[in-house]
Amino acid sequence: MDVLSDVISTVRTGQPHSARIEWHAPYATRFPEIPGAKFLVVLQGSTWLLTHGEQRLQLGPGDVLFLPRGREHSLSSSPETEGAVDCAGALRHQSDIATAAAGEAVPTLVCSRGYARPKDVPTTFGATTIGDSGDGEPTCVTVGGSYHASASRPHPLLAELPSVVHLPAKVGRRSELPLAVGLLGRELGTNRPGGDTLIPHLLDMLVVYILRTYLEEIRESGDNPGCGFAGALRDPGVHAAVQAVHRDPAHPxxxxxxxERAGLSRAAFSRRFTALVGQSPLAYVTWWRLTTAARLLREEDAPISSVATRVGYSSQFAFANAFKREFGRSPGRYREASAESDAAQSSPGQEAPVAGTTPSRR
Structure with missing residues (x-):
């Protein structure tokens, strides 16, 4: 895979979450910080993003938000709205979404001061209404989602992004972003066969388009030229070296x-790589090997010795020591903890706060 795809597939942990929400003013809902990334897209109408009193940003149709470190935020029908309700305490079921027939619109949730979630309803993907819907049209419709990720091991590309990335509609129109948003929004709005398989891939696609659009906008605008990991991806030599490491982490x-891959002398390459990536070439090789190992341990049942070999360790003992130094636990214990976490996230009744969503259907 290419580097940007690797950033998404390797750093993500657990089950992604997403929902399509219809908002009815007045509303003010707070979404807590999560160990991961969030995104929000406005399909129609407008809403206000509020972040700890530091930022008040009005979002309109086609606007995209990306919060790479899962920052706490509120969505409100007014910039002056106070007393936002926590998303986990603001929703109650109005109908049994688990019984929606295939192809039908997914029944909704309605925001209130009370909260009572049936224990047998999963909470991964779905459609939601917030506010007093009555018979009126929603004042805003959004698609939002979240990825859980290792907070202690963000990829340099994500770590250097601002806490709130705003892509106005005028930027998104130049990319495939609106098409991805439309597909995800339609899939979340109906209970159709294959949705459980399709939606996670649509989420991956959407986040890749968000990052790609942002990086292209930075390059074309001239902001932050040549700096950080984004600069490394634009530098032909350093990019070639990073790509080689990602394609074959087991190589010595x-x-x-x-x-040589970068077309530079050893010293010149080391200086340029360190300046752009923020760590030495071999430190990045080690980081990527262990990050890849963590993904393999989460996603596969291969023996630990096999995982060690696939990421460049000839000795399982050396691999286990390096892994424990990086993650604070042995490879075996890490695999067990990841399985327990995945089971907890996918069990009925588990709350999964995301960017402007509290999911309602799996």
Whole structure:
């Protein structure tokens, strides 16, 4: 895979969540910080993003938000609205969404001061209404979602992004972003066969388009030229070296060989790589090997010795020591903890606060 795809597939942990929400003014709902990333897209109408009194941003149709570190935020029908209700305490079921027939619109949730979630209803994907819907049209419709990720191991590309990335509609129109948003919004709005398989892939696609659009906008605007990991992806030599490491983490890479891939001397390559990526070439090789190992441990049942070999460790003992230094637990215990976390996230009644969503259907 290419580097940007690797960033998404490897750093993400657990089950993604997403929902389509119809908002009816007045409303003010607070979404807590999560260990991961959030996104929000306005399909129609407008809403206000409020972040700890630091930022008040009005969002309109086609606007996209990306919060790479899962920052706490509120969505409100007014910039002056106070007393936002926590998303986990603001929703109650109005109908049994688990019994929606295939192809039918997913029944909704309605915001109130009370909260009572039936224990047998999963909470991964769905459609939601917030506010007193009555017979009126919603004042805003959004699609939002979240990825849980390792807060202690953000990829440099995500770590250097601002806490709130805003892509106005005029930016998104130049990319495939609106098409991805439309597909996800329609899929979340109906209970159709295959949705459980399709929606996670649509989420991956949408986040890739968000990041791609942001990076292209930075490059074209001239902001932050040549700096950070985004700059590394624009530097032909460093990008070639990073790509080589991602494609074959098991290879016994040396700084000299990576420099050859970049078309630079050993010393020149090391200086440029460190300046852009923020760590030395071999430190990044180790980081990527162990990050890849963590993904393999989460997603596969392969023996730990096999995982060690696939990421460049000839000794299972050396791999276990390196892994424990990085993650604070042995590979075996990490795999067990990841399985327990996944089971907890996918069990009925588990809350999954995301960017402007509290999901309602799996």
């Amino acid at each position: 890479w040396s700084v000299a060989e990576l420099g």
